[in-house]
């Protein structure tokens with residue numbers, strides 16, 4: 001059983017008017033305070049290397065993508081957003097994707113692909129905006145996913161930092 | 174031009190200026206409502222249409238006109254279409270007797286700045302203003318929806334309860350000024366010391382509270398009461414018909430503010446400048462009315478809604494007795510003024 005004790009109102013409170021005046025003075029003071037709403041398109045969202053935006057493929061400094069189409073990310077992806085079609089290349093790594101698609105409407109930005117990748121080929125960028133007029137346009141292919149390494153460098157460093165910490169703690173145990 | 178024709182022309186011009194002015198102010202008030210609420214809640218408010226969002230009412234108007242105006246299947250079609258007009262018209266009619274300014278002299282013509290000066294202006298405002306609730310009731314009933322009907326019923330109960338106290342509060346002022354003509358009442362308050370607020374503060378307070386209830390504004394907006402009644406009497410309304418209800422509400426706010434200014438705050442008289450130019454008088458009136466309109470918005474975004482039984486308790490058990498006693502004391506003081514004066518003099522003389 002719960003006993004709700006109601007506060008006895010004082011005469012001042014039961015008269016309403018002084019309390020109303022108090023309330024009004026509070027709202028009046030708030031009138032002049034700075035709005036905290038973000039004016040979105042003009043004031044973009046704050047981003048840094050921790051921001052887990054949409055996954056992007058790294059293009060190395062020599063102009064080739066780092067991906068070897070091993071399919072690890074495809075398997076790791078819990079949303080089945082990634083579709084890879086492997087192919088061969090004359091480069092020493094021998095394999096590269098013929099087709100690499102991420103369905104951005106399915107991607108849940110979990111970052112598992114980034115974790116799974118053995119070749120540091122896919123990273124979460126800080127690109128957050130996603131809008132188009134058709135579903136087909138939001139299935140990103142290789143060309144739409146490629147980003148120069150420099151654009152992703154901050155995130156790459158961050159991920160390395162994280163992983164190093166993990167390595168250290170596991171080696172001591 | 175013959176004098177009669179001239180009079181008609183002047184009259185037509187006045188009607189247009191005042192009526193369009195009021196609708197314009199009502200539109201601006203809708204924007205002000207959104208802006209004030211936003212600022213009080215640390216938001217920006219509408220700021221996309223025009224500079225600082227100033228053209229927002231225009232965009233709203235265009236949208237209201239072009240949206241589809243639905244009529245529910247089970248509704249009483251004619252009543253449903255008629256109700257918004259019935260709700261908006263009384264507020265617009267009452268504006269006719271509001272004295273917005275002193276005698277205006279333009280192009281050699283001198284005319285009082287109000288559409289008509291009725292001897293019984295206050296009676297007219299109360300009589301016509303009281304009709305606006307029919308729009309709400311008819312709208313609520315004709316929608317054939319339980320929420321609308323409840324909203325309409327609440328509006329009628331509320332209106333009956335608060336109109337009484339409001340009339341009694343106004344009567345107290347009428348008693349001391351001895352006139353039902355608003356212009357006459359204003360003329361008697363030429364200087365700051367003559368403002369009726371000094372003599373009838375209690376009546377003003379009662380009027381203010383009743384005015385909130387009469388215009389269906391927070392904290393007494395039981396006719397629309399979103400948490401319980403979806404949107405109350407205008408649940409089923411859309412497009413311009415819905416806008417008419419809102420327009421009626423804002424016009425009623427303007428009229429109530431004007432009445433309060435005219436009866437208690439010296440109307441168009443300028444403080445410290447009893448012989449000011451007429452333009453200054455109009456500005457003073459508008460400024461005073463704006464303060465009241467702001468008060469309406471301010472209260473709306475501060476107070477929570479009352480409970481319906483609290484509303485009725487307040488109306489019948491608190492406001493009505495106080496209004497009656499106030500009127501009684503006012504009447505007693507007026508009728509026994511000579512005796513009181515001599516008594517006072519006797520006391521003063523006896524003491525000295």
Ligand code: SF4
Pocket residue numbers: 055073076077078079080081082102106107108109110111112113114
């Ligand atoms: S971020 Fe997650 S959901 Fe998106 S592609 Fe990578 S693994 Fe799939």
Ligand code: SF4
Pocket residue numbers: 066067068069070071072073074084116117118119120121122
């Ligand atoms: S896990 Fe890395 S290397 Fe393997 S397919 Fe995905 S992106 Fe390419």
